[in-house]
Amino acid sequence: KLVTTITVSRLDGVALPEKSKGVLNPYLSIRCEGEKVVSPPHKDTRSTDMDFMATFYRKNASNPIIIEVYNKNRVFDDYLSEAKIDWPGPTEDPDGSEKGDKKVYNLYGRGKEQEVMKPGNITVFIRSSDDLQML
Template structure:
């Protein structure tokens, strides 16, 4: 079915896999190295990233857990809602995802044959009128042992993270990310970066105010790591969102992490007005239930940067 598939950058999956097995090593892709240069077009924003193979993230990694579902996906910090939407559509039709994820049974982890695993995967993308086979290694960017980009509901399911890495490799080697973004999304209405710096004066709780924030924008969201034992946490979490409905506000929620059920501490809404493209806000937390929200204990500091060009954020 894929006799006309072209190896991307002349990397032959079968030959590379055989060579790794022969040498008893895990594949390391020289064209898409596990470095910051593979993550960012310019600069290295955010906390330090550690590249990990799935076996270093969980004990029992799988390509698929209980099959493939359009509800598996979360976009992570890059804010590429268009990619997550495309993958969700892909997952809903078996005839489609089996074209993009070839030989999936062969690529799946086999706990009975651990020595057969070579840390290499390949995926097919339709590009300029032909199928292209893109090879990657399995090293994925993490912060605090959590995948920072596209990931599944199941911690040990990696198909979407690996497909995203293969697609990112294809885009990175072809053209700068800002050009790719424009061509994939059409003319961008507005690209907004939301940088939650931290909070102060959060109310006391039995857990010491072990808090985290969630940034929500047009159905997408980014969550920070839990900041433990402080009423003045520094979240330093960023999210980049492609916005089409500029009248809808961006929401930042603060939550207290509890053993049984997390506790809502408050939220703020930001308009991110296109006429005020860069602003630093310190806002009082408000309730979410009452018709006229009242101020709650604590403030949150948020930096907003909006532009019609991804390069600017």
């Protein structure tokens, strides 16, 4: 068992899909092992400081954490892109995962477009521990 805290500090350079019109109001959905945490939307911006944190209790550290980026609309929200985060990775130092790591992740599509890079990136600080008091 593992406790993982993920903080998204910044979202940069996301873009509206070609079929969409209007303003870009991005928000995040972070998913891990069947749990989901959703951020509030940020109004009319392609880049913004997010300062959004989620904590997950994980049974299987090999399952990735998925950060999805959406555009908030009045009726239907647009999926924009996502980042898959493997943490701790197979080469991570066990002590390094408790100290945490800050990385910039590129954004990709999903399904048939999972290998297609999309506009933008996210800056993430993540750390994990099997000891709840360490976080």
